[in-house]
Amino acid sequence: MWLRPLRFLGFAMLLCTLLPWGCTRKAVSFNSNPDQPATAELVADTLVRTTDTVKGQPSLSTARKVVISKEQERAAKEAEKEAQRKPKKKKKVFLGEKIKRAYTKTGPKGRNQIVEVFYYLKYPQPINDYAPAHYYYDTKKHKILKLASVEEDAPTLKILHGPYKKLQNNKVLETGYYALGTRHLRWERFDKNGVLLSKVHYEMGFPRDANVSYYGEDRSLINEVVPYVNGKLEGDYAKFLINGQADWRGQFENGKRVGVWTKYWGFRNRRRYEYQYAESGYDPEVAEPELIREYNRNAVIIYDKEKNIDKRGQPEAEDRPGMRRPVPRAAPKATPKRSK
Template identity: 85%
Template sequence: MRISRLWLRPLRFLGLVLVLGTLLPWACTRKAISFNSNPEQPAVAVLGADTLTRTADSLNGKPLSTARKVVISKEQERAAKEAEKEAQRKPKKKKKVFLGEKIKRAYSKSGPKGRNQVIEVFYFLKYPMPLNAYAPAHYYYDVKKRKILKLASIEEDISNLKILHGPYKKLQNNKVIETGYYALGTRHLRWERFDRNGVLLTKVHYEMGFPRDANVSYYGEDRSLINEVVPYVNGKLEGDYAKFLINGQPEWRGQFENGRRVGVWTKFWGFRGRRHYEYQYGESGYDPEVTEPELIREYDRRFNLVYDKEKNIDKRGQPEVEDRPGQRRPAPRTAPKAATKRK
């Protein structure tokens, strides 16, 4: 009995090996896994369709593996590289241009340091240009003195004077108190003045130096030659006055404020813009009016200074400074009366 049991042990081991050899190939066989939740669909249909593949994974209805590669030419590749480099470059700074002319920014400071200091920010022409001879006055920036000058004329070409052209702004205590524009050395467009609280005080519109409401008279009917410019703002004499000869040369230049003559009024010889007499009126149009101005400077025809009250120079009557030998010097004439505004 015991001998028979020992004989059956090899047979059991052999049978186990046969069973494992039969089940192992079946367990390693790939089976299609379906994500279809419909249990009634036949297994054959599930095996025939790849549910992991979508229409988006194709190119023109073809699998991605069979899609044709995009081929670009060398020129297209070079253009693409240039476009990429251009995008990486920093944008170039735009050149400052006003009314078609190149300008440069500058500023000046005046007055004591601190809150009361006045700062002016403005622009000037990078290159000199011919100016309008009929403009009542021209504004320049003196690069040596670092301040703005208002001049009726320039007898000589001064290289340190730059013609103002572009926006203008005046500030005090970081608050804007005046704004406007310059065009070829003249006031242009709208100019506004404010108080320290930002309240608008005055607003004047200019056209190349002339107030928009100025009374302008001409020589002849063609209106090509200006005779006189009488400035009016809101019906009152205000601004730069100018009177010209028929040859286009200035005869008188001055300034009105609050309907009165103020500052220095200049009488010209009538050629090359040379000054003859300079008269001093009141400093402000709100002070008592000065009816008899004071002669402060006089020049001969060669633009030699013959009289200066401040420098105590008086060469009048000397033979070497006579205007024309044998002729009597005419007496100084005061400024003409401004014509009333035409209605």
């Protein structure tokens, strides 16, 4: 039994002898040449470059400082401001004139409501007195008006100028363009199914196929405008005096006179007589039109059939003392279309 402690003591002494030898670091050389001594070479750290150091010490910032001129700096600031600016809205311009958009709605709400989208001049411009008809937007009544004479002193009337579109139930019924209050370029009409009904080309109010006659050889004064479309009388008719004032204005449809035809005094575009023809060109033609209104030289109504006004022959209705009231004249006959 006394030999067991001696056995453990001998084993402990053996461990104490071998432990220092096992913890000693042994140099290992990977040099294939056994004649050269194994030496430890110091290799520079590849993670740190000379460009990343300041006076030999590592730098936390590796960004290089770029030197630019004042002109380049100013140009960079301007480019930055330009990029931050909001894009400007394009101005609405048609044929060189600034325009504004508007629309009107007529009829009951729903599918049967008619919507007209159009544009008018932002600033008034002089328009052609010879045009067969002039179109305005009445800002007070919110409707488009077709007038025979030029209205210059009416602040609520805006001259139509630009694209026009007529819609019903989101379907196009009519498209065209206005230019300085007159119809211009191509105008098209469609039915509710999108079928083309008619197509007319205008040049500043005059149909492209219209017969236009002039006073004199210089062709500066218009005598008569007879509208023709596809060889048939269709559109606005106008006849002028040599002084440029209107003499007659009316409208043809399907080769017949329709609506109201107006005879003028010959100065200031003042009306004298108004005759009523059939409402449609597809109704029987009226041989003798009916006088519905008459005006004196001061633009005062002296006869109105609808309002039962008849002051003809009365002293207060006379224009000048001793002046005889002329007999109403019938509308002139349309000039036949000349062959081109």
